[in-house]
Amino acid sequence: DAGVIQSPRHEVTEMGQEVTLRCKPISGHNSLFWYRQTMMRGLELLIYFNNNVPIDDSGMPEDRFSAKMPNASFSTLKIQPSEPRDSAVYFCASSYTGRNEAFFGQGTRLTVV
Amino acid sequence: EDKVVQSPLSLVVHEGDTVTLNCSYEVTNFRSLLWYKQEKKAPTFLFMLTSSGIEKKSGRLSSILDKKELFSILNITATQTGDSAVYLCAVGTQGAQKLVFGQGTRLTINP
Numbered sequence: 001d002a003g004v005i006q007s008p009r010h011e012v013t014e015m016g017q018e019v020t021l022r023c024k025p026i027s028g029h030n031s032l033f034w035y036r037q038t039m040m041r042g043l044e045l046l047i048y049f050n051n052n053v054p055i056d057d058s059g060m061p062e063d064r065f066s067a068k069m070p071n072a073s074f075s076t077l078k079i080q081p082s083e084p085r086d087s088a089v090y091f092c093a094s095s096y097t098g099r100n101e102a103f104f105g106q107g108t109r110l111t112v113v
Numbered sequence: 114e115d116k117v118v119q120s121p122l123s124l125v126v127h128e129g130d131t132v133t134l135n136c137s138y139e140v141t142n143f144r145s146l147l148w149y150k151q152e153k154k155a156p157t158f159l160f161m162l163t164s165s166g167i168e169k170k171s172g173r174l175s176s177i178l179d180k181k182e183l184f185s186i187l188n189i190t191a192t193q194t195g196d197s198a199v200y201l202c203a204v205g206t207q208g209a210q211k212l213v214f215g216q217g218t219r220l221t222i223n224p
Contacts, residue, residue, distance in 0.1 A: 004155075031210055043156075043201065043214040056211060091155065100145045100205030100212060104155040 002026075004105035006092050012111045018080040021108045024073055025094030033102055034067055034077050035091040043091070049075065050097050082112045115140040119202050119215035127223050130192050134218045136202030137184040146178055146185050147212065149201040156201055159187075192222045 005024040013019050025032045033048040047057040052069045060067070064083070069075040079086055089109050093102040116139045126132055138146065145163045149156035160169045162178035162185060169176050173192075178185045189196055199219050203212040 033211065042216045043203075045211045045213075048211055050210070056209060095210070098210070100210065101147060101158050101161050102212060103158060104149075106154045 004092055004094050004103055006090075006105035006108050008108060009106060010109045010111075012113065013082055015083055015112055016081045017112075018078065019082045019086075019110060019112075021077040021090050021092075021110070023075045023077070023092030023105060025075070025092070026103060027073070028096070029094035029103075030072065030097045031095045031099075031102075032069060032075050033093040033095075034075070035093060035104075037089045037091060037107070046077070079110075082110075084112045087111050115204065115206065115213045117202055117204050117213050117215035119200075119218050121218060122216065123219045123221075125221045125223060126192060128192060128194060130222075131188065131190045132192060132220060134187040134189075134200050134202075134220070135184065136186070136215055138202075138204045138213075138215075139183065140204050140206055140213065142207035143180065143183075143204065144207045145205040147203045147205065148176055148185075148187050149203065151199040151201055151217070152197075159200075189220075194222045194224055196220060197222045 007022045034046040037043045046059045047067045049069045067077045089107045091107045093104045095102040120135045147161045148159040160176045165180040173190045176187045199217040201217045202215040
């Protein structure tokens with residue numbers, strides 16, 4: 001199994017631009033999570049989906065952030081417009097529904113200048 | 114609010130030493146406690162514990178959970194330089210599937 005696949009691995013963008021991060025979960029996993037990691041705040045859950053349906057988006061910082069999961073093998077996290085404080089590593093993780101052990105992708109390091 | 118606290122935040126030891134990492138938690142509707150190892154990039158899953166007093170073991174790593182005192186420890190014996198990483202503790206709750214992470218312990222093993 002290829003594991004959770006994220007793209008791009010690195011993204012540098014200018015403030016105000018739209019950023020789209022992509023994730024392919026492990027085949028057969030039906031829960032998908034988006035986390036953000038910073039030095040100050042550690043790993044924080046932004047949103048998670050069960051069977052492509054958003055269950056909890058209480059961690060999404062503000063309306064500039066949105067996430068979709070159009071099918072079982074693909075999800076996106078979009079930031080529009082981006083701001084320097086959005087700079088962080090964004091992780092996608094997946095698991096079987098009802099199971100706590102989640103498996104993480106390699107992350108996308110986002111830098112907004 | 115659910116909270117997970119790890120200690121120490123940073124630890125430097127010599128190769129061959131034994132280390133103990135701590136994780137305490139305050140959560141409603143506890144379900145499981147998980148340990149992850151994070152080297153350069155992605156956190157990788159180590160253990161999941163759900164029952165008190167039952168040790169989980171994988172090679173030189175072992176972990177145990179105390180649900181009465183609300184903590185877990187991760188032991189690493191005969192440490193090697195490859196054990197250098199940030200070790201993350203996370204707690205899962207009943208109902209919600211999300212994990213609440215601690216801030217991590219940065220472990221450095223010097224040769």
